[in-house]
Amino acid sequence: MQSLTAALSPDVYTNTSASQPHLSIAGLTKQFGDFTALKQIDLTIQEGELVCFLGPSGCGKTTLLRAIAGLAPQSSGSIVQRGREVSALPPQARDFGIVFQSYALFPNLTVYDNVAYGLRNQRQDRQQIRTRVAELLSLMELTGSEGKYPAALSGGQQQRVALARALATEPGLLLLDEPLSALDARVRVHLRSQMKALQRRLGVTTVMVTHDQEEALTMADRIVVMNHGVIEQVGTPAEIYQYPASEFVATFVGSMNLMDVTSKSAGSWQLGRQQLICPKSFSEAPSGHARLAVRPEAVTLSKSQEGLQADVANVEFLGAFLRVHLHLEGCDQPILADISSRDAQAISLDVNQRVSMCFPVEAMRLYPAGGSAA
Template sequence: MHTTMTSLLAADSPAVMTPTTPHLRINTVTKRFGSFTALDGISLTINEGEFVCFLGPSGCGKTTLLRTIAGLTKQTTGTLIQRGNDISALPTQARDFGIVFQSYALFPNLTVFNNVAYGLRNRRVDRAHIHARVAELLALVNLTGSETKYPAALSGGQQQRVALARALATEPGLLLLDEPLSALDARVRGHLRSQIKALQARLGVTTIMVTHDQEEALTMADRIVVMNHGVIEQVGTPAEIYHQPASAFVASFIGSMNFLDVTVQGSTQALVGSTPCACLPHTLASGQAAQLAIRPETVALSRDGGALKGEVVGIEFLGPFQRVTLHLTEADQTLIADVPSRDSSDLDLYVGQTLAIHLPAEAARLYPAGSSHQ
């Protein structure tokens, strides 16, 4: 997954959105369940037409935030403003959104046509418009011809596309996706996420998706909201989140990351054992214990030269690259380097080999000691 993410970010990451009119403003929203705080003063603005992913581990608050936006969960304090209207106290049915759950939640006793038409019938839309709208939506999700089938006759991916069509039927201003792909197998999931992203871009509907899958967020989102313990750790484009993590938690949660125990030595340098290594500017105090974070694909190895040395203790062939595990004898720590397969022959890699290690300063970030283990 690591290399896939890197290549996607380098070549196919979503374009950065230009500032537009806010669709939704979340102002200092807090949600408590008894003594447990699920959301702690969340503030966030989501723009018109934007695709935003709430990303984080289980229990971080991302689903609670989505349910609060939908009115399925009532916030303890704070406000929600949608297109200038305060929806904080509105009941669920009065809010302008469509929602798709991971469990599809289709009516098993209704045909595909009637599932998609359900919301339109509740709004007493005339029959001709319902038929036209359902036909249009089934064409959008590539299910024309499935109108008379029942959900049990459809695959998981097809059922999820019906659920998506149903959510879009009433032309909601906001589309909410609650881990919509997590119940599908990997091949279907990969195909459907590209379909959903293309459909969202075509329709221009403002979309919020909850996911715990970092690759899903990196490939689909215009912006990612990384959450942990009920707070927002960072908001940014996929490239910003990956290349410029604002905290050690974000650095450890997104992709693969090395963390080395170091001692701060000046504003752009740290000691790995007794070996000085340059890093990006930081505000930690000299002499302070810290963690140096660096991604495996940025670590450079050579057969000679360099002050930092490591012994090769493991080699994994992973197709486009080889993952090399090194033991830093002086610092008694482990470091992983991803070496492109086309370059590995120059190193003549073997277990027991001692190699020189170069950590590019522009890729090395310092965080307070222990902060990656939140």
């Protein structure tokens, strides 16, 4: 067993063949009786990536993680890990370490014995086990906790013990099933930065399930957004946030204004009782209805007579910015604008004030009623 000091080199976990992905999933379907939990999932994960499966409860993200682990074998489709077909293999024959939402530590074993558990199953030498456990606990900032039992640890410490146990056998793939959801907000923020730094340091290919969009945006190299058993979009955090491929992605990731608009002519849309010129025509329904999406932070307000005229309905102080609720005549949906205190002071922002509202061309996205982005 090599030492963790050597394992800190990304080469330990990274396949030198850049052309071969770490994980290839093709046509994966999972059924529970008449219910289809996953529908024809195709996904490729590269060596050393941290990929987040993001979506609401019941979207299939945990089922997909369990299928990769062999804990919930797929009904059809294939899973290939580093060129090896693992679709029909039991969990113990696959190359992964896993951290569950509940951590699943053995309550009757000490921290040391929990971390050493997998190494003992591999019949490693005692001295090698001691060295490996000591290095892992040092890396997790848990030195001195070897003799403690899980009940004596905080939630954050238990999470780090579970992570050390998962990494002890040097798996090629690390699976994380909502590992931070049981922690309070402050601890979550601290540990996610620690986990991301550790993943980069080790270079271990990691798949993490989460329903927390902020967690996915801050930690992932790529995000897989899922809904009703299908993949809605795969992309970097910036791509997912700036160019959502569907209305679902637009509303699930970050705050988004969604407004019903009606096409009047190519590139011209009616929003409430006013006209809006959009950067794109909507060829699928040139004279029909669509949904216009704009992030609140992209909305600009001024005292000019240009742009859409709106009334300030409410102003919320949110620390770093103000959230302005705007009412547009003839528009049923309130429109949100996130602006700085300085910008608010520049226009003497107040409730019931009439302001000019503009949407930058690059910030606008158009969606058909229940379809993909235009």
